[in-house]
Amino acid sequence: MQAVLLLAAGLVAAFLLGSVPWGLIISQGIYHRDLRSVGSGNVGTTNAIRALGKVGGYMVFVLDFAKGILSGLVGMLCAWCAANQGWAVPFDPVIWQQICLAACVLCCCLGHVFSPWLHFKGGKGIACSAGCLGVAFGIVPLVVLVIIFATVVFFSKYVSLGSVCCAVAAAIMTPVVYWGNPIAIACIFATVAVIIWAHRENIARLRSGTERKIGQRV
Numbered sequence: 001m002q003a004v005l006l007l008a009a010g011l012v013a014a015f016l017l018g019s020v021p022w023g024l025i026i027s028q029g030i031y032h033r034d035l036r037s038v039g040s041g042n043v044g045t046t047n048a049i050r051a052l053g054k055v056g057g058y059m060v061f062v063l064d065f066a067k068g069i070l071s072g073l074v075g076m077l078c079a080w081c082a083a084n085q086g087w088a089v090p091f092d093p094v095i096w097q098q099i100c101l102a103a104c105v106l107c108c109c110l111g112h113v114f115s116p117w118l119h120f121k122g123g124k125g126i127a128c129s130a131g132c133l134g135v136a137f138g139i140v141p142l143v144v145l146v147i148i149f150a151t152v153v154f155f156s157k158y159v160s161l162g163s164v165c166c167a168v169a170a171a172i173m174t175p176v177v178y179w180g181n182p183i184a185i186a187c188i189f190a191t192v193a194v195i196i197w198a199h200r201e202n203i204a205r206l207r208s209g210t211e212r213k214i215g216q217r218v
Contacts, residue, residue: 003082003089007100010078014071014104018111018128021118022063023048031056036118040201040212044123046159050212061127068108068131075104076135095181098136102178102187105132109191113198124198126163129191133170136188137177145169157213160202167195 023043027035031052035043038051045064049057079097082089089096109129115122134142148169153162171192178184196203205211 001088002085003078003087003096006081006087007078007103010074010100011103011107013074014107015111017067017071017074018108019115019117019122020063020067021115021122022067023060023123024118026056026059026063027052042123043118045127046124064112064123064127065131067112068105068128068133069135070131071104071108071128072101072132072135075101078104095184098178098181098184099187101136102181102184102191105129105136106187106191106194108132109194113194124160124163124202125191125195126166129167129170129195137170137173141173141177144173153214158206158211159214160199160211161206164196164199164203167192167199 021043023035023045027033027038027043027048033051035041035047035051039047041047043060045057045061048060051057052060076097079093079100081087082096083093091099109125109132111122112128113122113125114120130142130145133145145166149162149166151162152165153159156162171189174185174188178188202211
């Protein structure tokens, strides 16, 4: 019971970490602009780069990525505390650790996309999810995802297309990384679904040929 309660607290913490709207904080606090009224109106990295320039945009990316890493570490901490204290867990300890990690990935992404501080609106979930997956999947799968993202963006010039392809690739990797753990797999699949849903307008613009390419300012 203690392990389950600790995980519940960890999931709340991951959601709150994900919900911090760094794009809005940086745009208003440093640049005195509101990202919600510029370009796509999104508070994520891509719109921040277009509206604030590379320095401001990369600041948003680093901080969103960092909150993803912290959320992943929260999941690891939940599993570590249960093991260190000798608490009973519902599953094998390795399976439990994977569940803790994957559930925190999902909650961080949900917090980012549906931030309560922005009336349950937010970013697209890519930067923070990448940080989470760096902890949950490990460095090698993360590097593969980064390569996929960079390759698609390099050739297509569409960040949104790279993001969606990266999310799909993560879904394909998940059964391999979390083989035999349907709960963890379901959490990552749900995360991917949220990310693709958050990109629904981008996907529509890609299909109509009206999506902005990388480097276009607003």
